[in-house]
Amino acid sequence: MDKRFGKKYKLCNEKQIELVFTSKNSVKSYPFVIHYADLQTQIDVPFQITISAPKRNFKKAHERNRIKRILREAIRENKLILETFLIENERKLAVFMIYTAKEELSFDVLQKKMKNLLNQLIIEISNDKK
RNA sequence: AAGGCAAAUCGGUCUAUCGCUGUCUCGAAUUUUCGGGAGAGAGGAAAGUCCGGGCAGUAUAGAGCACCGUACUUCCUAACGGGAAGGCUCCAAUAUAAUUGGAGACAGAAAGUGCCACAGAAAGGAAAACUACUCAAACUAGCGCAAGCUUCGUUUGAGAAAAGGUGAAAAGGUGAGGUAAGAGCUCACCGUAUCAAUGGCGACAUUGAUUGCAAGGUAAACCUUACGGACUGAAAGACCAUGUAUACCGAGGCUUGAGGGCUGCUCGCCCGAUCUCGGAGGGUAGGUCGCUUGAUCCCAAUCGUGAGGUUGGGGCUAGAUAAAUGAUAGGCAAUUUGAUGUUAAAUCAGAUAACAGAACCCGGCUUAUAGAUUUGCCUUUUUA
RNA sequence: GGUCUCGUGGCCGAGCGGUUAGGCACCGGUCUGCAAAACCGUCUACUCCGGUUCGAAUCCGGACGAGACCU
Numbered sequence: 001m002d003k004r005f006g007k008k009y010k011l012c013n014e015k016q017i018e019l020v021f022t023s024k025n026s027v028k029s030y031p032f033v034i035h036y037a038d039l040q041t042q043i044d045v046p047f048q049i050t051i052s053a054p055k056r057n058f059k060k061a062h063e064r065n066r067i068k069r070i071l072r073e074a075i076r077e078n079k080l081i082l083e084t085f086l087i088e089n090e091r092k093l094a095v096f097m098i099y100t101a102k103e104e105l106s107f108d109v110l111q112k113k114m115k116n117l118l119n120q121l122i123i124e125i126s127n128d129k130k
Numbered sequence: 131a132a133g134g135c136a137a138a139u140c141g142g143u144c145u146a147u148c149g150c151u152g153u154c155u156c157g158a159a160u161u162u163u164c165g166g167g168a169g170a171g172a173g174g175a176a177a178g179u180c181c182g183g184g185c186a187g188u189a190u191a192g193a194g195c196a197c198c199g200u201a202c203u204u205c206c207u208a209a210c211g212g213g214a215a216g217g218c219u220c221c222a223a224u225a226u227a228a229u230u231g232g233a234g235a236c237a238g239a240a241a242g243u244g245c246c247a248c249a250g251a252a253a254g255g256a257a258a259a260c261u262a263c264u265c266a267a268a269c270u271a272g273c274g275c276a277a278g279c280u281u282c283g284u285u286u287g288a289g290a291a292a293a294g295g296u297g298a299a300a301a302g303g304u305g306a307g308g309u310a311a312g313a314g315c316u317c318a319c320c321g322u323a324u325c326a327a328u329g330g331c332g333a334c335a336u337u338g339a340u341u342g343c344a345a346g347g348u349a350a351a352c353c354u355u356a357c358g359g360a361c362u363g364a365a366a367g368a369c370c371a372u373g374u375a376u377a378c379c380g381a382g383g384c385u386u387g388a389g390g391g392c393u394g395c396u397c398g399c400c401c402g403a404u405c406u407c408g409g410a411g412g413g414u415a416g417g418u419c420g421c422u423u424g425a426u427c428c429c430a431a432u433c434g435u436g437a438g439g440u441u442g443g444g445g446c447u448a449g450a451u452a453a454a455u456g457a458u459a460g461g462c463a464a465u466u467u468g469a470u471g472u473u474a475a476a477u478c479a480g481a482u483a484a485c486a487g488a489a490c491c492c493g494g495c496u497u498a499u500a501g502a503u504u505u506g507c508c509u510u511u512u513u514a
Numbered sequence: 515g516g517u518c519u520c521g522u523g524g525c526c527g528a529g530c531g532g533u534u535a536g537g538c539a540c541c542g543g544u545c546u547g548c549a550a551a552a553c554c555g556u557c558u559a560c561u562c563c564g565g566u567u568c569g570a571a572u573c574c575g576g577a578c579g580a581g582a583c584c585u
Contacts, residue, residue: 069150
């Protein structure tokens with residue numbers, strides 16, 4: 001498997017985002033909140049994701065950009081955890097991720113937190129199935 | 131050498147691995163994807179949106195009024211509320227001649243209107259008379275603790291606008307003459323106004339003359355004068371794809387003109403009939419162009435006091451769209467702390483690195499900014 | 515990205531060049547056995563920096579903050 005994380009992984013479809021929020025499936029794990037739903041469209045990628053840093057906590061544009069870039073890097077490093085699970089179960093996910101901490105955390109910490117979050121997400125999904 | 135002020139320039143860099151977004155190219159593949167390679171990828175303010183322009187649409191946007199903006203002069207520029215050079219006024223220092231530095235929304239108050247609280251007689255009309263002053267007339271006791279004064283006192287009339295008091299501001303200033311007391315009433319100097327001459331493209335300066343000085347402040351109050359300004363902004367606008375409703379309700383109209391044409395009014399012009407406007411409702415919300423070759427950047431020569439102009443040569447330097455520049459490891463350079471060493475240099479270890487992210491593009495202004503470099507001036511110390 | 519509006523005590527809110535009204539709240543007092551209500555009194559403000567003016571919350575320029583609209 002490769003570590004590439006390109007434009008295809010972006011969730012841009014407005015209707016799909018509406019669906020993600022109306023489905024009310026969410027996982028909370030500091031410093032993240034995740035909303036997710038099953039993907040409706042036909043895509044050759046196991047999941048699509050939107051990353052968001054709220055303007056309330058980060059007022060400067062370059063701070064928000066920085067947060068989103070670091071999160072994207074953290075997901076790219078750890079996406080295999082989620083991807084292998086999804087391929088095994090033949091599911092496709094739309095994910096909306098919100099960063100809730102009020103300060104920028106270091107990359108090492110974020111990587112650990114990201115692993116926790118993804119494992120938690122996998123557990124939630126498999127519970128849904130049952 | 132250190133510190134301060136001013137101006138200008140810069141705003142970390144290199145290597146490796148894994149990634150992101152365009153461009154070019156090769157191969158697979160065939161109308162769209164996959165893989166390989168090459169090369170590119172945030173700023174001096176990208177910010178605020180305070181001005182100006184390009185560009186696009188509205189008629190290749192026309193006239194008048196209204197409205198808005200600008201305001202010493204000359205120049206630069208595509209243009210500007212920006213910049214350059216100069217003038218004037220004010221402030222500071224040296225010093226009392228001038229020089230240096232800084233600041234200035236710096237047209238008109240003698241076209242008109244308004245306002246100037248409180249205080250004050252009076253705040254603009256050549257107005258007014260509280261105390262005090264001067265003169266004249268009348269009255270007889272008056273003033274003062276007293277000495278004393280009668281040239282006083284009281285009343286009336288007149289003069290003057292000098293002194294006091296109010297105020298931010300009281301209407302040329304100082305001195306002399308003059309006068310009953312006074313007053314630009316007269317004179318000298320200064321200020322100011324007008325006219326003339328000379329110098330300067332000009333703002334203005336210098337000099338001279340004058341039966342001038344009767345007329346405060348405020349125009350970032352209305353206003354006047356001169357000049358300028360159409361409006362809307364890339365979510366502009368053009369095209370393709372997808373989808374729906376050539377349906378419903380209301381109003382108007384069919385060439386004798388309804389209605390529309392992107393700030394208001396009047397005029398003018400243009401479009402205009404299976405139509406136009408409004409309502410309610412349905413559908414789509416994807417892509418391409420616009421989009422980066424431009425008042426462009428770099429170097430050289432040359433013209434100009436300067437902003438800047440001209441000529442020649444070379445370069446192509448981000449184009450994203452829920453919005454690309456990141457992560458990890460190491461080195462170099464900078465600052466700083468500690469240790470070794472100590473005149474200094476050097477070595478080792480650790481820490482820090484600002485303000486901040488393109489969104490059609492330029493020219494400015496303003497605001498934020500760790501630190502570094504250069505130049506000029508000033509102060510202090512050391513050496514020669 | 516673009517266009518516009520606003521900023522006055524803890525809160526709401528008047529003021530259009532001349533000592534910043536008023537209400538609610540807080541605090542103190544009167545009343546009460548105690549409290550509420552009522553009455554009386556006090557305290558606390560013009561977002562910031564410059565300019566114009568004798569004088570600025572008001573006029574002008576800049577900064578900061580908040581809000582609305584255009585798809």
